[in-house]
Amino acid sequence: xxxxxxxxxxxxxxxxxxxxxxxxxxxxxxxxxxxxxxxxxxxxxxxxxxxxxxxxxxxxxxxxxxxxxxxxxxxxxxxxx
Numbered sequence: 001x002x003x004x005x006x007x008x009x010x011x012x013x014x015x016x017x018x019x020x021x022x023x024x025x026x027x028x029x030x031x032x033x034x035x036x037x038x039x040x041x042x043x044x045x046x047x048x049x050x051x052x053x054x055x056x057x058x059x060x061x062x063x064x065x066x067x068x069x070x071x072x073x074x075x076x077x078x079x080x081x
Contacts, residue, residue, distance in 0.1 A: 010059075010062060010066075012059055012063070013027070013031065015027070024056060028053070028056065031053065032053050035051040035053055
């Protein structure tokens with residue numbers, strides 16, 4: 001019997017802080033196109049991955065929330081830093 005686990009993760013592309021907005025949007029658009037390609041979707045599906053490219057603001061919030069959650073986890077577990 002196959003075992004299916006939900007294991008949320010995210011990955012992203014980070015650019016220098018002062019990268020012009022036009023470049024950020026161009027790159028985001030090209031990545032979105034690549035993630036929408038049938039061959040890419042098929043391959044990702046075989047890995048159990050469903051792409052959900054967020055906006056720049058959504059990704060910033062996701063990263064900020066993830067860092068905060070991990071900081072809280074480290075403190076609760078009393079892991080020395």
